[in-house]
Amino acid sequence: xxxxxAHGATEETAYHLSAERFKQLxxxxxxxxxxxxxYSNGVxxxxxEMFEQQTAGALDFxxxxxxxxxxFSHTASIFSIPFLYRNLEHWxxxxxxxxxxxxxxRIEMETGVRVLAYYGGSxxxxxxxxPLESLDALKGMKLRTNxxxxxxxxxxxxxxxxxxxxxxxxxxxxxxxxxxxxLNEAEWIYRMRFHEVAPYIGLSAHDxxxxxxxxxxxxxxALTPTQQRAMQSAANxxxxxxxxxxxRLDREAREALREEGATFFPMDRERMQRIVAEPLGxxxxxxxxxxxxxxxxxxx
Amino acid sequence: MMPIDxxxxxxxxxxxxxxxxxxxxxxxxxxxxxxSFSIILFDPRLTPWILFQRMYYGMDSFVLLAVPLxxxxxNLMNAARITDRLITLCLHLVGHIRGALxxxxxxxxxxxxxxxxxxxADSAGIGTVLxxxxxxxxxxxxxxxxVTAASSVMGIIIPxxxxxxxxxxxxxxxxxxxxxxxxxxxxxxxxxxxxxxxGYVRRYEVPKRPRATLGQIVSSxxxxxxxxxxxxxxxxxxxxGIVTPTEAAVMAVFYALLLGFxxxxxxxxxxxxxxxxxxxxxxxxxxxxxxxAAIFGYLISFYRIPPQLMAGxxxxxxxxxxxxxxxxxxxxxxxxxxxxAMAILAPIFQPLAAQAGVDPLQFGVxxxxxxxLGLITPPYGLCLMISARIGGIPLLGxxxxxxxxxxxxxAVIGALxxxxxxxxFLPQHFGPQ
Amino acid sequence: MAITTxxxxxxxxxxxxxxxxxxxxxxxxxxxIVYQIVSRNLGFLPQLYWTEEMSRFAFQWMIMLGTAIGVxxxxxxxxxxxxxxxxxxxxxxxVRDSSCLLVGVIFITFGFGFALSGFNRIATASQLPMVxxxxxxxxxxxxxxxxxxxxxxxTAERGVYAMEETLNTLSEPDEPNTTxxxxxxxxxxxxxxxxxxxxx
Ligand code: NA
Ligand code: NA
Numbered sequence: 001x002x003x004x005x006a007h008g009a010t011e012e013t014a015y016h017l018s019a020e021r022f023k024q025l026x027x028x029x030x031x032x033x034x035x036x037x038x039y040s041n042g043v044x045x046x047x048x049e050m051f052e053q054q055t056a057g058a059l060d061f062x063x064x065x066x067x068x069x070x071x072f073s074h075t076a077s078i079f080s081i082p083f084l085y086r087n088l089e090h091w092x093x094x095x096x097x098x099x100x101x102x103x104x105x106r107i108e109m110e111t112g113v114r115v116l117a118y119y120g121g122s123x124x125x126x127x128x129x130x131p132l133e134s135l136d137a138l139k140g141m142k143l144r145t146n147x148x149x150x151x152x153x154x155x156x157x158x159x160x161x162x163x164x165x166x167x168x169x170x171x172x173x174x175x176x177x178x179x180x181x182x183l184n185e186a187e188w189i190y191r192m193r194f195h196e197v198a199p200y201i202g203l204s205a206h207d208x209x210x211x212x213x214x215x216x217x218x219x220x221x222a223l224t225p226t227q228q229r230a231m232q233s234a235a236n237x238x239x240x241x242x243x244x245x246x247x248r249l250d251r252e253a254r255e256a257l258r259e260e261g262a263t264f265f266p267m268d269r270e271r272m273q274r275i276v277a278e279p280l281g282x283x284x285x286x287x288x289x290x291x292x293x294x295x296x297x298x299x300x
Numbered sequence: 301m302m303p304i305d306x307x308x309x310x311x312x313x314x315x316x317x318x319x320x321x322x323x324x325x326x327x328x329x330x331x332x333x334x335x336s337f338s339i340i341l342f343d344p345r346l347t348p349w350i351l352f353q354r355m356y357y358g359m360d361s362f363v364l365l366a367v368p369l370x371x372x373x374x375n376l377m378n379a380a381r382i383t384d385r386l387i388t389l390c391l392h393l394v395g396h397i398r399g400a401l402x403x404x405x406x407x408x409x410x411x412x413x414x415x416x417x418x419x420x421a422d423s424a425g426i427g428t429v430l431x432x433x434x435x436x437x438x439x440x441x442x443x444x445x446x447v448t449a450a451s452s453v454m455g456i457i458i459p460x461x462x463x464x465x466x467x468x469x470x471x472x473x474x475x476x477x478x479x480x481x482x483x484x485x486x487x488x489x490x491x492x493x494x495x496x497x498x499g500y501v502r503r504y505e506v507p508k509r510p511r512a513t514l515g516q517i518v519s520s521x522x523x524x525x526x527x528x529x530x531x532x533x534x535x536x537x538x539x540x541g542i543v544t545p546t547e548a549a550v551m552a553v554f555y556a557l558l559l560g561f562x563x564x565x566x567x568x569x570x571x572x573x574x575x576x577x578x579x580x581x582x583x584x585x586x587x588x589x590x591x592x593a594a595i596f597g598y599l600i601s602f603y604r605i606p607p608q609l610m611a612g613x614x615x616x617x618x619x620x621x622x623x624x625x626x627x628x629x630x631x632x633x634x635x636x637x638x639x640x641a642m643a644i645l646a647p648i649f650q651p652l653a654a655q656a657g658v659d660p661l662q663f664g665v666x667x668x669x670x671x672x673l674g675l676i677t678p679p680y681g682l683c684l685m686i687s688a689r690i691g692g693i694p695l696l697g698x699x700x701x702x703x704x705x706x707x708x709x710x711a712v713i714g715a716l717x718x719x720x721x722x723x724x725f726l727p728q729h730f731g732p733q
Numbered sequence: 734m735a736i737t738t739x740x741x742x743x744x745x746x747x748x749x750x751x752x753x754x755x756x757x758x759x760x761x762x763x764x765x766i767v768y769q770i771v772s773r774n775l776g777f778l779p780q781l782y783w784t785e786e787m788s789r790f791a792f793q794w795m796i797m798l799g800t801a802i803g804v805x806x807x808x809x810x811x812x813x814x815x816x817x818x819x820x821x822x823x824x825x826x827x828v829r830d831s832s833c834l835l836v837g838v839i840f841i842t843f844g845f846g847f848a849l850s851g852f853n854r855i856a857t858a859s860q861l862p863m864v865x866x867x868x869x870x871x872x873x874x875x876x877x878x879x880x881x882x883x884x885x886x887x888t889a890e891r892g893v894y895a896m897e898e899t900l901n902t903l904s905e906p907d908e909p910n911t912t913x914x915x916x917x918x919x920x921x922x923x924x925x926x927x928x929x930x931x932x933x
Pocket of ligand 2: 635678
């Protein structure tokens, strides 16, 4: 039986390499009973549309950014909350522990799409056109963010002025001074050459990316229990690979950035978390995500 | 459920079935829907739900909203009799030259192209005035019809252009870039057509006019400049990043209303209502073919047709790829309207062009032009048909002369293929990025 | 036949209603875009994120409703492969309307499920369930069914060319046909002999 896995990224990314690993593992573990056909570059639709196809049983697998599926699952928005994890270790424990399990259960209940694995592992930082010696440097900075409310609220509380700008226009925006900074992962700062025009990188580590490897329930339920076990085990093994790969790419990109002259500034994360706690708390309540948030905070 | 062995045939059935339905006379948009639906029924991996999701996303683009708006602006300008004013201006400028009306025909088309987003509006608006006038002055009908039809093609090349907006939406190419990229090719076409006119009018006994006075030129120049405000507004607004193409289209509508109501005083509420009704009806038809093409494009990706084509013929040379693409588009454009043709061909050729390293702007402008030439070739040459009907001659009567103009435009395409700078110069130096 | 007349009467009312709706939709999304430009440049007006979303929704309804009217008047792009009056041409014209009918049936049958699936998704900015725009196909299907049924019934009664003479008219028959994208080909000859044929 041939199954289809689609994602929106290009072929040299961790997305694609992890998908290939999953495909290989699944085919091995089921002795070729299940095969996977990979579609990259979003040729079958954008991430949100692919996920919607899964909810309707019109696509088997996809790798999706949870921030893009909030239209179907409000639980998935939890991953849009900045300053959620204490560090990479905590991030791992959240995803592999009770919290991760509960989030996956709720997403499945809300959408009919099953989370097989949590990929991801890039750390998001702040890139700026001016040095970030202290948090005061953030005051009044025009910061390009995505328009999600938790992000804009947190960064407004930190003194910046969040603005929306198309990703393609960011480089020129930094160059011309239309914006003073943006939030991004080292890998993408490097790929997009943002450090050429904004060489100061604040290690805010305000977010660690999560990507969901998902399967449509319709596909899952049609599998035999043996096949399901094989698939889950393939997903788990690919998960380890995907995270290690993404974390390594992130580290390598930071080194490459440093070599090309970017300056890194450590940031007072504890103080940042204290500043955003109150306004973010209100939003978490409004979004009805208090209990999931508590689970994450209480994860050791 | 059919045996799995039939699955490899489905992608080819896609094209066969589409061809059969179109030739049988089924509307092109409906053919796309029906073909896709049949394939989906046959393939156990696909469900009818996907038909609707892809069709929906075919029309879920904010950029496409610019299409009805530019059409409305063009229709309002026609209703405000802006063509008459542009013709007067051009006559004042070149009326004293031999064969003035032929040159005016080209010049007005060039100016009007900057106002309207479509070529058919141009041949209708300009043809109704100029073809009878040319015949009266002694130009042969076939020549009058041919010049009108050929010059109207500039409507889709000089910005604003509905075809470029649709191309941009289909391929995620910068619309501002396409607009800027179309300016030099458009002017090149006008220049070559003027040269061709010079050759032709020497054969005809046509009168000269007295040279216009400075006062006449100034008074008609004012009207012409006001009309020329539209492209300035649009190109300026978009390239400076003040407005998106869609917002620029709204501004064009309001500008047209301002000119029509306040300055020219030609518009009435009834005329606006009529122009709006025509616009809405017309653009639904054009855009519904994009809706149908969206599911067709999905199936082309689903069956991985571009890589399969690429495996057969390895085209890595940009020039070769552009020549092949141009020839295919010329052929398809002959039988089909530009917009559905674009929607079918873009997903096939765009990955190939990217792989061969062709600049997306160069590819976009050339594709829009090559498909647009179908406007003056039978059997589906709308501009030629409209002009021939106005000229009161059978379509075949004007075909010979039109083909000469067509060849010249092909030569321009050839130049654009060999010298990408002709397209890329303006976007690179004045583009928004 | 009574049923043909009845459908024709319904369709005429439908078209009148649709024309008003279409104009309202056009005016609606234009105003929404104007508000976007104005609010972005004037600080005191709130930036409403749902304006972009609603203007797209209005646009989508406009396309699908306009498409349905286009079916009634035979306005859609076609390729005319056979000479007017030939047997193949007559058959082609009947195939054309039947295919539209089939599309209407598909839109109704399968578009209903698609419309329902819109309840599972909430539009980001306006917080409306997507059924508000996913239902366009179903509604368009119902209209297409009614319009193409009328065409086919009329063809059965009077022949395909006479039907087209009656229905293939733009809203203002006196206006010169200056509109692009209308189906190609010269207008059908009005020679009376063409009208006597009956549907096969
Ligand atoms: Na134009
Ligand atoms: Na043609």
